[in-house]
Amino acid sequence: MKQNYQEFVIRDWQKSDRDGAAEVIRQVLEEYGLPWQPNLADRDVIEVESTYLEMGGEFWVVEQQGEIVGTAAYQPIARGQNAVEIRKMYLLPTVRGRGLGVYLLEQLEQTIAIKDYQEIWIETATVLKEAVRLYELNNYKPASGVETARCDLVYLKRLQHHQPNKK
Template sequence: MPPGYTLRPATNADCEAVRAVVLSVLAEYGLQADLSTTDADLFDLEGHYAQRGGCFEVVVDPNGKIIASVGLQPQGEGLCELRKMYLLPQHRGRGIGRTLLDHALQRARELGFREIHLETASVLKEATAMYERAGFQPYQPEHCSARCDLAYRLML
């Protein structure tokens, strides 16, 4: 993490700030949020992540503003989904995204997950390239959320 930036567990007190990050990045790429289904977890981060055996973390800039997020949501025995990995554009190009992904993969191992899945949209070219560089492989899930057209998995 660059100097002055911190990575910490999120609490429900962070929900509004995390929603702002997620909605801003989705809008940047012309993608729609669905706060009643796919993005309903943004109203109860603790309940959808930590209380289920996963985690949700945020990156805070030197001014104390949440500028990035990532979640690991349990999906079954040894399996989790990488969710809500977003970084505001003015903070990109500093290695924060890669650091966040590396941290999430390490946390997944620490939490006992053996496989990690993610869904994304092909318009998120930078993120897709980063996932592929990290070793994620494309696969065909039974279904993807409405805004996603790609799915990846990684054995840990």
């Protein structure tokens, strides 16, 4: 996956992105007073290959002039029915407010729908007000069953499947 949005490049994660992606996530968590947990909730950022790529998920980075300024990912999960969880959707403060979060969420949803998943789950924290608002405005409904210690909210969106147009 590689595409452009405004001056940003959104592309598949590569091994050389490990430190840059982790640093974006660490900075955003700390900005909101949440802990960076490389051995717990954030271990997936250190182990992208085994956590996402080998499990049928994807991990994307957002670049601006060659620098990583954001991340977004999803992975299949056992909860729900034929479900994935959107994870690690973080943008540095310098690139927020330009529609990038909405665009990333739309791209994730389209990619997930093409793969015939039926549900998208998201865990987040109340303090991440912009993220909570983004999910609620995009028809994610409150659910229960938080599995990540620093999160206190769970959202669920059921995907409507349409028959693809035959060409």
